[in-house]
Amino acid sequence: MEKPLDYYYNNIVSTMVLTKACQKHEVNRFVFSSSATVYGDNKAPFTETMALSPTTNPYGETKAMSERILTDIAHANPAFSVSILRYFNPVGAHESGLIGEEPNGIPNNLMPYITQVATGKREKLRVFGADYPTVDGTGVRDYIHVVDLAEGHVAALENLTEGVHVYNLGTGKGTSVLELVKAFEEANDVDVPYEIVDRRPGDIAACYADASKAKQELGWTAKRDIIAMCRDAWRFEKNYKE
Numbered sequence: 001m002e003k004p005l006d007y008y009y010n011n012i013v014s015t016m017v018l019t020k021a022c023q024k025h026e027v028n029r030f031v032f033s034s035s036a037t038v039y040g041d042n043k044a045p046f047t048e049t050m051a052l053s054p055t056t057n058p059y060g061e062t063k064a065m066s067e068r069i070l071t072d073i074a075h076a077n078p079a080f081s082v083s084i085l086r087y088f089n090p091v092g093a094h095e096s097g098l099i100g101e102e103p104n105g106i107p108n109n110l111m112p113y114i115t116q117v118a119t120g121k122r123e124k125l126r127v128f129g130a131d132y133p134t135v136d137g138t139g140v141r142d143y144i145h146v147v148d149l150a151e152g153h154v155a156a157l158e159n160l161t162e163g164v165h166v167y168n169l170g171t172g173k174g175t176s177v178l179e180l181v182k183a184f185e186e187a188n189d190v191d192v193p194y195e196i197v198d199r200r201p202g203d204i205a206a207c208y209a210d211a212s213k214a215k216q217e218l219g220w221t222a223k224r225d226i227i228a229m230c231r232d233a234w235r236f237e238k239n240y241k242e
């Protein structure tokens, strides 16, 4: 479902309010949840040093602006340290099956849509485009287990030194929409019917990380594979419904 523009621009307001509060209370260590979407329509794999292309959606623009605000604050105030974490595509749920995502209304993102098709709540998945220059024509993304992502934050905080640091939090592996559907079916022994429809505006063909900087500087890498992501997403979905 389309969200109004001011929904996204609240991201910038939050960044400004939070950084102001941090400065007032002399909190000088900041970890920022950014997004791979700041890379725009660059060619994957995305590295932290590459120039950012214009973003392809308003959400991405607010993340890019927030990164600039934090960088300026750090330059103006040498005591302020910030770790900017560029998330790739977080999916899955906590292994306990107790913490996961339950989007309001029709899910925008692929994994929650797949889980709802698998339960029968939605009839079939609509695959947005099969004519991209990718392995099977469908969009390729770097899916990362949410628990790996959480561990990346702990590593970033523990290793935070002065200045501005930017890290990709991804696995470095690309998975197409149809590959994810197949992995989900195999991991959980369920069917996920789908149909191919037109491309979704604002989507790019392929987005995956060069994840080497986080490994070198933070000692962090994503450990959980695509099967674990599918299994944990499904466990939460079933628990949540029961």
Ligand SMILES: O=c1ccn([C@@H]2O[C@H](COP(=O)(O)OP(=O)(O)O[C@H]3O[C@H](CO)[C@@H](O)[C@H](O)[C@H]3O)[C@@H](O)[C@H]2O)c(=O)[nH]1
Pocket: 035, 036, 037, 087, 088, 089, 090, 108, 109, 110, 111, 113, 125, 126, 127, 128, 129, 138, 139, 140, 141, 177, 200, 203, 207
């Ligand atoms: O019903 C659906 C939903 C998605 N897709 C495709 O699945 C892929 C992944 O889409 P989605 O799960 O919506 O993620 P992205 O559009 O890649 O965006 C996610 O990943 C970005 C980082 O790369 C974040 O900034 C965003 O917040 C987050 O939603 C894309 O190729 C989509 O075209 C479908 O085919 N059908």
